[in-house]
Every structure is written in C-alpha cells, then in structure tokens.
Amino acid sequence: MQIPTPHALAKCDDCPIRHRAVCARCEPNELQSLEEIKYYRSFEAGQTIIWSGDKMGFVGSVVSGIATLTQTMEDGRTQMVGLLLPSDFVGRPGREGAPYDVVATTDIVMCCFRKKPFEQMMAATPHIAQRLLQMTLDELDAAREWMLVLGRKTAREKIASLLSIIARRDASVSPNGAQSPMVFDLPLTREAMADYLGLTLETVSRQMSALKKDGVIRLEGKRHVTVPDMCRLMEEAGDDSDGGFLV
C-alpha cells in the first residue's frame, strides 16, 4: 500500500487527496506542528474503527478506502448516517465519545492526528477552526439533503439518488471529470445501500434491476456501473438541484 507524501496531505482544495482539515495557507511552523502529531492507521474491510460510545482519541482524514457511520437500535435495525470517502474528515474536536459506529467497508488507510494536540493547535490557529466549521456545515447540508431522501422519496428515487451521489463524488476525483457516460464501481454491498436508504436489500436489488431494465444504468458484474446519461439519472432521483454537495 502506497502512502501519500505528507506534503500532499498538507495541501487542501487543489490536492487530489485533500486533507481538508488543514490548509495550504498554514504557516510553515503550523505544518511542522501537524507533522509532529500525525500518524497513519489502516484497517481491514469489515473492521470496526470506533464503537458508538467509545472514546475517540484522534481526528483524521480518509486517505483511501471507504468507511461508514451507522446507528443501531436495540433490536438490530440499523441506519447508515454518513459515508466517508477519501478526503473526508472524521472526528469531533472538543467531544469525548463517538455517537455512532465507524466501520471500514473496504480496506482503508487514515491519516490521523492525536486529538489533544490537534485541539490545542486549533485553539491557537483560528483558520483551522473556521475550516472545520465550513466542513461541518457541508456535512450538515449533506445530512439534511439525505433526510429528504429518507423521508419523502420512493425506493426507485432513493437508489437513483445514491447512484448519482457516488457518481458525482467519483467524478470530482477522477481526472476526466463528469463526462457522460460515467463509469464507476459501487463501494457498497446491497445491504449497505439498503442501510443507507432505509430499505431492505431485496428492494435495493429489485430497483437496481428495474433501473437496468429501463436503460438508466448498465451493470457489468454486480458492482460495476455505467451511467449512459447523468441527466436521466438525476431526473429519476427527483433531483432538480444542480448537484449540491451531498456526501
């Protein structure tokens, strides 16, 4: 597994893997401080990174791989409440415990900072707190957008919404951008998709088949998706918004 250079991670928006908590505008001595408290952790697919309620001694960014945030009721019903893709930030400066399980769904590498020193640094470096505020506002927007999906959309619209989010998120990373046709690999099992969408895995499977039959998507194997026409997909999602920041 190749680890990106510290330098690349210290950059922000203009870097393919944006370590968005910190920023190219940092002074050299700030970057130096970050270097000193930085380390890498990797997890295998299926491993739980943090259990709900546990203390979380670090904050960090996803370097590669996928993780999910999930909540579980006593009787086992689960709802995914967040999807962490590369460059996404994890952690809650100023908070003790984690409010939900964080689970690696693929092998994953994270770039972490020990929490205490990071918090001290945040207190001393105003623009880091402001940057985190902006990122948290983004997450809040995504969560609220998702509330509309969960509360008001049909199963077919839910699937189309999820595909559209993953496709767009993928496009923002890939070198050729948002070209039709879009091609990507689903990072989630049918069950994980169901947990994200408040559906059962059978319904997910049926709706995927229906979208395929209707030519909205093509499927090679179970995970490799081709979207011949993104506009069509977004219509199916009931999405008029021209691509708000979703996940």
Place this chain on the structure above:
Amino acid sequence: MQIPTPHALAKCDDCPIRHRAVCARCEPNELQSLEEIKYYRSFEAGQTIIWSGDKMGFVGSVVSGIATLTQTMEDGRTQMVGLLLPSDFVGRPGREGAPYDVVATTDIVMCCFRKKPFEQMMAATPHIAQRLLQMTLDELDAAREWMLVLGRKTAREKIASLLSIIARRDASVSPNGAQSPMVFDLPLTREAMADYLGLTLETVSRQMSALKKDGVIRLEGKRHVTVPDMCRLMEEAGDDSDGGFLV
C-alpha cells in the same frame, strides 16, 4: 411583546435564553462590538423568513417562537430538516445562500447580527468560531439521529420520538425540569409533524389517537399534551439512548 435585555442575550449556557453564538467569556469590548451589529426582527406565524436559495444577510438566534427548516421537491413533497426553538442559532457564517426555506410556524422574535461584521468578528475572536463549531456538531448529531427515525422507525415510534424530543426540550427550559408527569403544548400542526416525520397528516392523527387510547399520552384539545410516564414514551420511541441532544 417583551424583548429580553441585551445583557441576558449575551450570556450563554447559564442563561434561560441562551444566545449560544456568543458567550459569557467574551471580553467587554467584544460584547460592545456585538451590541453594535445586533438588531431584532419579528415575523408572524406562517411568514417565510428566508426562501431556499436566497441570500441571507444575517445570522441570529431565536428569542421566542418556533421556526422550521424545510426542503421541497418540484412536485411539492416537503421534508422538514430542522426545528428552531428558542435559543437555537440560525445562519451559516461564510456561506452566501440559504439551502432551505426557513418558515415561522408561530409568531417569532429573532435576535440578529449582520453577517459581514459578525464574520469579521468571528475571524478576530477564535472562541466564537469554536463555539459555532460545537453548535454545528450538535445540529449534525441531531440530524443524524433524525435519519434513524426517518429511515427505520415505524409511524408509532416516529410520533413517540417527536413527542419525547419536544417534551425534553421543553423540560430543559421550564423551571421544574423533567418531572413526570410532563405537560406541554405541541408547537406544530399535524401537517407539520407529518412533514417532520416523513408521514401523512392522517397517519399522524391516527397514531396520536392510538397513543392516547393506550394511555401513553393524554390530550386536552388538540395540542395540549400530558405524558404521565416519560420512560414509557421513550420505550415507545424505541429509544435506548438516555436522552442525547436531539433537536
């Protein structure tokens, strides 16, 4: 309408109406700067405070009354994504437009700061950005808790969850705290409850009747609710969490 004194609003956690964006720890000159950019606005029940997409030139706190954040699809389906009760913060420092409609559901008074000067002040006063970050994390937790409600709970559980949230929120304000039996007035119509819960108003009405028949709640009129046993209500809500910060 009696307006609270500026002094009360400038306090934070220990104040009954916590103007949580600022804080008792502010220096006198910071408070003075806040005074200079502060003003009050009131709206009538039903009035839209901000339309989705419009520029929002202020940030502020709810002083009295209730407002909702709602998202709407082209075909008219709507989902409430936030409920603003007294002391809640509205606004997105560093952002231009509003991502959803903000609607007054009762007559409402807000204490506002013009956005530009507030942002400047935030840049100059690190602890304000940190305080806003904490508040935004709270909102994010609430939104994610709500995703579980929307995605996985039954209609009956949804209603019980909403009642439990409002009751607890009410208790944290009222002088006698969370005593059983709890008594409060629903600040929402059946339709607004439905929009919050991803249900129809008929289903809300039916489930309210069912909870009443089963003795979980008592109703005088349509809005005045008595909860003889909060534990019972929280069981109905499927809530094991001992009262996380929800709305």
Place this chain on the structure above:
DNA sequence: TGAGCCACTTGATCTGCGTCAAGGTTGATG
C-alpha cells in the same frame, strides 16, 4: 473437481401506511 459460502436475484405473499373521502370541532367574523 467439487464443496461451501457469500453476495445477489427473483418470486409469492403480507401489511403498514398512503390515498381518497366524509365528517367533526373550534374559533374568528359579520
């Protein structure tokens, strides 16, 4: 080569909630 497992698909049936429709209650207004 075959056994076993996992992720997924597909079918049959059931049910919770939406939809449509008909009242009931309350409070404001002339």
Place this chain on the structure above:
DNA sequence: CATCAACCTTGACGCAGATCAAGTGGCTCA
C-alpha cells in the same frame, strides 16, 4: 347567532415495499 375556514379525526381501500423463501453465480479452499 349563523357562517365559514382551519384544523383535526375516522373509515374504506389500494399499493409500495417488507417479509419469507428458493435459487443463481462466482469465489475460495481443500
């Protein structure tokens, strides 16, 4: 006091999606 409009309740019925169940394809491992 009558009228009207919100707001709410209740019933009958239908359907989207859950549930239960059987089967498929591809992978690993012996």
